[in-house]
Amino acid sequence: MRALRLAILAGGIALGVEAYRVQIDNLGPHTTPERSWAIVIGAWLFLVAGLVAWSRRPTNRLGPLMAAAGVALLLRQLRYSHDSFLFSVFFVVGELSYWTVAQAVFAYPSGRTTDRAERALIKVGYAVTFVFTVAILVFYDGSKPLRFFDPTRRDSLINIAGHGDVAVTLQKAFVISVWGVLAAAAIVLLIRKLVRATPRARRMLAPLLIAAITVALRAVFESVFTFVQQPSNTILFDYLFWWQIGAFIALPLALLAGLLRARLARASVGDLVLELEGTPPQGIGPALARALGDRTLEVLYWLPERSRYVDTSGRAVELPKYADRAVTRLQHEGQPLAALVHDPSLLEEPKLVEAAGAAARLALENARLQAETRAQLEEVRDSRVRIVNAADEERRRIERDIHDGAQQRLVALALQLRTAQRRLRDDSDPEVDSLLAAAVGELQVAVEELRELARGVHPAILTEDGLAAALESLVSRSPFPIELDADEGRLPAPVEATAYFVACEALANVVKHSGATNAKISAQRQNGLLVVTVEDDGVGGAQTNNGSGLRGLVDRVEALGGRLRVESPTGGGTRVVGEIPCAS
Amino acid sequence: MVIRPALCDDWNVQLTVLIVDDHPAFRASARTLLEDEGYEVVGEAEDGESGLRLARTLEPDLVLLDIALPDLSGLEVAERLSDAPSKVLLTSSRRPSDLGPRLRNSSALGFISKDDLSGETLEALLRERA
Numbered sequence: 001m002r003a004l005r006l007a008i009l010a011g012g013i014a015l016g017v018e019a020y021r022v023q024i025d026n027l028g029p030h031t032t033p034e035r036s037w038a039i040v041i042g043a044w045l046f047l048v049a050g051l052v053a054w055s056r057r058p059t060n061r062l063g064p065l066m067a068a069a070g071v072a073l074l075l076r077q078l079r080y081s082h083d084s085f086l087f088s089v090f091f092v093v094g095e096l097s098y099w100t101v102a103q104a105v106f107a108y109p110s111g112r113t114t115d116r117a118e119r120a121l122i123k124v125g126y127a128v129t130f131v132f133t134v135a136i137l138v139f140y141d142g143s144k145p146l147r148f149f150d151p152t153r154r155d156s157l158i159n160i161a162g163h164g165d166v167a168v169t170l171q172k173a174f175v176i177s178v179w180g181v182l183a184a185a186a187i188v189l190l191i192r193k194l195v196r197a198t199p200r201a202r203r204m205l206a207p208l209l210i211a212a213i214t215v216a217l218r219a220v221f222e223s224v225f226t227f228v229q230q231p232s233n234t235i236l237f238d239y240l241f242w243w244q245i246g247a248f249i250a251l252p253l254a255l256l257a258g259l260l261r262a263r264l265a266r267a268s269v270g271d272l273v274l275e276l277e278g279t280p281p282q283g284i285g286p287a288l289a290r291a292l293g294d295r296t297l298e299v300l301y302w303l304p305e306r307s308r309y310v311d312t313s314g315r316a317v318e319l320p321k322y323a324d325r326a327v328t329r330l331q332h333e334g335q336p337l338a339a340l341v342h343d344p345s346l347l348e349e350p351k352l353v354e355a356a357g358a359a360a361r362l363a364l365e366n367a368r369l370q371a372e373t374r375a376q377l378e379e380v381r382d383s384r385v386r387i388v389n390a391a392d393e394e395r396r397r398i399e400r401d402i403h404d405g406a407q408q409r410l411v412a413l414a415l416q417l418r419t420a421q422r423r424l425r426d427d428s429d430p431e432v433d434s435l436l437a438a439a440v441g442e443l444q445v446a447v448e449e450l451r452e453l454a455r456g457v458h459p460a461i462l463t464e465d466g467l468a469a470a471l472e473s474l475v476s477r478s479p480f481p482i483e484l485d486a487d488e489g490r491l492p493a494p495v496e497a498t499a500y501f502v503a504c505e506a507l508a509n510v511v512k513h514s515g516a517t518n519a520k521i522s523a524q525r526q527n528g529l530l531v532v533t534v535e536d537d538g539v540g541g542a543q544t545n546n547g548s549g550l551r552g553l554v555d556r557v558e559a560l561g562g563r564l565r566v567e568s569p570t571g572g573g574t575r576v577v578g579e580i581p582c583a584s
Numbered sequence: 585m586v587i588r589p590a591l592c593d594d595w596n597v598q599l600t601v602l603i604v605d606d607h608p609a610f611r612a613s614a615r616t617l618l619e620d621e622g623y624e625v626v627g628e629a630e631d632g633e634s635g636l637r638l639a640r641t642l643e644p645d646l647v648l649l650d651i652a653l654p655d656l657s658g659l660e661v662a663e664r665l666s667d668a669p670s671k672v673l674l675t676s677s678r679r680p681s682d683l684g685p686r687l688r689n690s691s692a693l694g695f696i697s698k699d700d701l702s703g704e705t706l707e708a709l710l711r712e713r714a
Contacts, residue, residue, distance in 0.1 A: 410699075412610045412612070412613040415616075416613045416617075419620055447677070461683065464684065470684075472684070473682055
């Protein structure tokens with residue numbers, strides 16, 4: 001294959017020199033050495049870019065296609081020869097070269113044109129060009145000069161009908177239909193390709209497609225001259241010529257740039273191994289994204305025990321099922337390791353993705369283990385929250401049961417005894433009266449104790465009126481005045497309950513152990529946290545690990561992702577601070 | 585002897601009462617107690633909606649209204665009865681301090697704990713708020 005490519009290159013160089021000679025020798029004042037060389041160099045660039053692409057990716061048809069376009073562009077120049085054979089053959093074959101270029105552009109980067117409209121355009125382009133050029137030669141008798149040619153008469157080998165005016169008219173129709181209509185259709189399809197591309201594919205395609213659009217625009221411009229008098233201004237012609245050459249040279253350069261980008265990407269994949277050494281798990285995704293040139297790339301880790309993918313933080317994630325995202329599953333020793341969710345354009349470079357996956361394998365394995373640990377922690381955290389919530393719900397239920405059951409019955413009993421007492425007051429034994437009075441008194445004590453019990457389990461005011469009202473109620477029952485500063489407004493029930501029980505337990509400790517004369521409770525929202533603080537001027541020395549009841553609250557606060565601090569220097573008062581996330 | 589409770593200056597009028605509470609035992613005990621104390625219990629309701637309906641139909645002098653009802657809150661019922669001729673007394677087996685600011689802001693005439701309910705406490709409250 002290498003020999004074949006070298007032979008094509010050598011042939012192409014020779015052909016280029018010959019194409020230059022044909023132009024200079026036959027077009028006379030209609031060309032200059034600069035122009036002739038520019039056309040040859042443009043075609044050579046196609047050839048070289050095609051051969052490089054062919055050698056880099058032997059299975060991709062794009063390389064041979066680009067090389068063929070380069071050769072066809074060189075052959076096209078042979079049509080200017082005054083030799084009737086060269087003129088006749090390359091007048092037809094040479095004009096097809098533009099469709100080979102179009103085919104290569106539409107096939108970039110996969111080498112295949114999959115879009116129906118694009119395939120149809122290329123087929124129609126080849127067919128119409130072939131039919132028109134053959135038809136022109138059938139009528140061309142040399143009596144009228146052809147457009148773009150010097151006035152010297154040439155002989156068509158298939159001049160059968162011999163009618164110069166028809167030949168010129170057919171050439172006009174050819175320019176309008178192929179260079180005007182079909183080139184305009186090509187522009188529409190190129191713009192559509194650019195608009196529909198995913199962001200990464202658009203970045204890759206943009207230079208090539210913009211160059212192609214510029215070439216096609218130039219062709220459309222040329223077709224306009226079939227309707228208007230051709231301008232005699234040579235500067236304008238110069239301008240149009242160099243526009244065409246510039247855009248034509250840009251096409252293979254854009255292709256080479258694409259190839260170079262792929263080489264750079266492979267080089268950065270090579271650097272991945274070094275880069276990933278010591279990179280934390282959350283840095284792996286961005287490193288792979290940089291190496292593969294896809295900013296949207298995400299890494300998901302497979303957890304075999306749970307049979308699901310998780311992200312770096314351990315949260316379960318479903319693989320996307322939409323066409324605008326593609327998934328590459330990475331395996332190690334036949335077992336799933338991770339999945340890369342990326343731009344679909346990367347599917348065209350499976351070797352690159354595979355190489356990146358292999359380079360990152362060790363780091364991915366470590367990250368997967370960490371993600372697994374995080375997933376377990378996440379589950380434990382969720383489970384703690386569920387336990388706290390279930391316990392709160394149970395407390396609320398017990399409070400309701402006490403209130404609706406025993407408490408109501410005792411209240412009704414107290415009222416009945418009070419009625420009996422009243423009815424017997426005038427004519428009963430004073431002892432019975434005093435017994436009834438004692439029973440009513442006992443019942444009231446029992447009701448009060450039950451009320452205390454229900455309140456301690458879960459105060460109804462907390463459920464119905466929120467934290468501020470519940471703290472106000474708590475403070476109102478304190479044996480000494482307590483300053484209260486609590487934000488109004490409701491928060492999620494677990495947050496309110498946790499803050500309340502922190503305040504309640506801390507206040508109970510103040511009353512029982514601190515010997516304080518002043519205390520203050522505050523509950524404020526700060527930066528997504530509810531900060532509940534209980535401080536006193538007592539003896540201090542409180543700890544969370546001495547069975548003070550604060551230990552259980554530390555667990556409770558941490559279950560919600562918060563923390564509880566106790567600052568209690570001996571003799572310096574106590575300050576209990578609970579910080580509970582409350583952003584939801 | 586029947587004490588004539590007063591809601592207004594006419595001491596000889598027997599006051600009519602509607603009891604709204606979802607606990608039948610409380611309604612029965614309260615009815616007996618209040619009737620013994622000289623009130624005329626004209627109706628009972630077990631939830632907020634029927635309490636509202638009866639209060640508007642019977643137009644009692646007094647509505648003894650539990651705060652925790654199965655459908656509406658007693659505080660809401662009191663609010664909706666604020667334009668009715670009846671005076672509303674809220675009750676609960678909880679203490680006022682357990683009921684929060686909504687009780688303080690209620691349009692009801694007053695509050696009496698269920699276990700404190702008696703002719704004397706009712707009379708005292710009515711006199712105080714008259």
